[in-house]
Amino acid sequence: MTEQISDGAPSLTLLLQRLFVRIGVLPFLLVGALIVFTALSARFLTGENLITVARQATYLAIVAMGQMLALLTGGFDLSVGKIVAITSVVTALTMAPLAAAHHATALTLTLGILAGVGAGTLVGVVNGIGVAIFNVSPFMMTLGTATISFGIALTLTSGVPVYGIPDAFGTVFSFARIFDIPSPVYVTAGLYVAMYVLLNWTRMGRYFYAVGGNLKASRLSGINTQFYLFMAYVLCGALAAVAGALLTARLETGEANIGASMPLDSIAACVIGGVSLRGGVGRVGNVVLGAIFIGLIQNGMDLAQIQSYLQEVVIGVLLILAVIADQLRQFVMLRLKD
Amino acid sequence: MATATLAPAESVGVASTPPPPVLQAQSVFKQFPGVLALDQVDFELRAGEVHVLFGENGAGKSTLIQILAGVHRPTAGSLHFRGEAVELQGVHHARTLGISAVFQEFSLVPTLTIEENLFLGAELTEYGFLDKSELHRRADDILKRLGFPLRPRQRVQDLTRAEQQMVEIAKAFRTDLSALILDEPTASLTDREAQRLFAMIEQAKSRGVGIVYVTHRMGEIRRIGDRVTVLRDGKRVATLGVAEADDERLLQLMTGRVISQVFPKIDYRPGRLLLEISHLTTADHAVKDFSLAVRAGEVVGLAGLVGSGKSDVGRACFGLQRIVSGRVVFDGRDVAGASSRKMLDLGAFYLPPDRREEGLVMMRSVRENISLPWLGARPFTRFGFVNRAGERSKVRDVAERLNLQPRNPEHDPERLSGGNQQKVLLAKGLVSPVKFFILDEPTVGVDVGTRVAIYGFIRELCEAGAGILLISSDLPEILHLTNRTYVMYRGELRAELAGEQITQDRVLANFFERAQV
DSSP, rough: OOHHHHHHOOOHHHHHHHOOOOOSHHHHHHHHHHHHHHOOOOTSSSSSHHHHHHHHHHHHHHEEEHHHHHTTTTTTTTTTHHHHHHHHHHHHHHHHHHHHHOOHHHHHHHHHHHHHHHHHHHHHHHIIIIIHHHOOHHHHHHHHHHHHHHHHHHHHHHHBBBOOOOOOHHIIIIIIIEEEEEEHHHHHHHHHHHHHHHHHHHHHHHHHHHHHHHHHHHHHOOEEEEEEEEHHHHHHHHHHHHHHHHHHHHTTTTTTOOOOHHHHHHHHHHHHHOOOOTSOOOOOHHHHHHHHHHHHHHHHHHTTTOOOHHHHHHHHHHHHHHHHHHHHHHHHHHHHHO | OOOGHHHHGGSSSOOSSSSSSSSEEEEEEEEEEEEEEEEEEEEOTTOOEEEEEOOOSSSSSHHHHHHTTTTTOOOEEEEEEEEEEEESSSSSHHHTEEEEEEOSOOOOOOTSBBBHHTTTSSEEEEEEEEEEHHHHHHHHHHHHHHHHHOTTBBGGGGHHHHHHHHHHHHHHHSSSEEEEEEEEETTOOOOHHHHHHHHHHHHHHTTTTTEEEESSSSHHHHHHOSSEEETTTEEEEEEEEEOOHHHHHHHHHHHSSOHHHHHHOOOOOOOOOEEEEEEEEETTTSSEEEEEEEEEOOOEEEEOOOTHHHHHHHHHHTTTTTTEEEEEEEETETTTTHHHHHHHHTEEEEEOOOIIIIIIIIIIIIHHHGGGGGTTSSTEEEEEEEOHHHHHHHHHHHHHTOSSSSSOOOOOOSSSSSHHHHHHHHTTTTOOOOEEEESSSSSOOOOHHHHHHHHHHHHHHHHTEEEEEEEOOOOHHHHHHHHEEEEEEEEEEEEEEEEGGGOHHHHTOOOOGGGGG
């Protein structure tokens, strides 16, 4: 098979291979999805629908950016779904009595968001302590905190939705539009810019990559590896918590049962976006695109009236295919390098 | 020996015509995309000889043995097995002919036992079930025959690297063996383990097995070799008998240079005291009551066997080994137990012996690797953000200075040759003002060209006033580069030699137990 490459001028296959190696599988998937769903539904490729996709994808995009930090350092975070849930519950439980007591709406919203995001971030802090200080494997640590968070969320709410959130919360953080674009999209865009700067232009970002790429070499280079491992989980928790608050604004209730699909979907978005499961490699822009891709698929299948149970199957298959494609990419890369 | 019955048939063949070589390659070419790895190479392996393959990294040694072992097929040229042309279809095919290779990367399943590994892919069965007792008996048989002190039911993951290598070799002996290919087999063995390997090779030789032996170490060539073939740039430069192959000749053939061009003359000007270690003992007792001093403007050697504690001294200075007693003073400051960060900030740099394990972040660019220890300082950081332009220009300067190939620092180290990876590792210590270097095996696994470059840098740094502690298992390095040398034995200081005292005999004499001297 090496003979194929060594003889003759670069063929079309070779050009495609090079393109594949350079940009990865995601652009191919995106283009493929656009073509398929445009063919299946006339309502798919419209401005209004794409805005809907953007809004639907924001929550996953934010969680996936956090998940990416955990993946970069060579771990992952299975608790992101339950962080979303506990944030939702705590936000609602803080806002409801304040609103009932007729406090100023701005104060109610601020305190509610702070309490909710704080609670979610706290889970991240616990994850960070477990992984960085006590050396618990990320799998067990985050699985453990996920169960704990879920248990607390259920206990706090007895399993029923929490009502009584001021309408303004949903109005401002979910339904408001500026230039026709929903407010959560702006929040996501802002977080994306912050993450881009963090990962590419700050020491902390550089160290996340280094620690995940080679922990020992990083330590020898004088990096406080424990601190950066810890920070990866804290920031991951904080981002998941922000997503949880935004989702609460959209649902207008506090729910302990939301976010169940977040761990898998966020890891899928990262992997489809080219983040290595072994750590050290990944771009935040591609992670956001990965989240948008998953949103696109779900929306497209909704429009094509594919039932939601079957959608799960499709997402699972795509995730596995993306991983296989990435392996293939490594293989092609090695072959081209030869 | 009990194995005498296995003596080769060829040696008692017809007296007039010599038996055909076990394995022969005739004008073999191997073209990889963009590289001609082998250029008309002839190679011949006789029964009962050890034929050493010698050459720099990238000279074509690996490609040649991979062709002989059936991993690759030659682009042109032919292979002959016992006088008959063969086309090896793969490793398995080669094995059935009795050609086995032990590469540096082992193909063992760590969680399985030795006997399970030995017969992996060729399990013995009875009525479709595993015949475990027969398997055990045969595995035991093979290990006994080879004289390996292993029990067949040991798990491979519990073995030392040397023992794992024995399992690999035993695997080769599972079938009737004609040719054994060993790729730098002593690279990670202790001296004692290496001796055991040599004994095994002698034994195999006496049974008529031909052995292809790839090595970088010239001492081994005379120890076990019969003939040497030197490769350079994919071409065969020479094949000579071991008697003619002295160090100078071999180096010259391999590099096209003479030895005085390999080791530079260093102008030592010992100045103020930089590092002073007194009565150092580490928590794991790898270092016991050890004292040493390094001044600015000198290269101090630290020699000893693998496991003598010489590496641990460097690690202890850099906060990688816990110190229980003793003092470490760097540049007038007590730094016993200081972290790597602290040492870097004080102007010390530690070059770890294993670049893949502890040195480089393989999937991040050369640029990011080089700046990693210094990101917190100028020119790498400005206003709290990474200054990528400053970083790029600084890294480019160093890449130029080190003659890094390829020059572009955006490549991942993964894609560079071993020599260039080592240069990247060294570069980490050159982008910031460092006055003291601990270099632990700085030339391990690099080609002679890079070796010369690294020695050149040691000289440059030393003459510019830096202090250098050179920890090395490479004796010529210690002999030719240092002005003072400490020899360690089992964690303790055995000898301190200076200037003219640093001779091969005196250093070696202190490597081993006194009784052996």
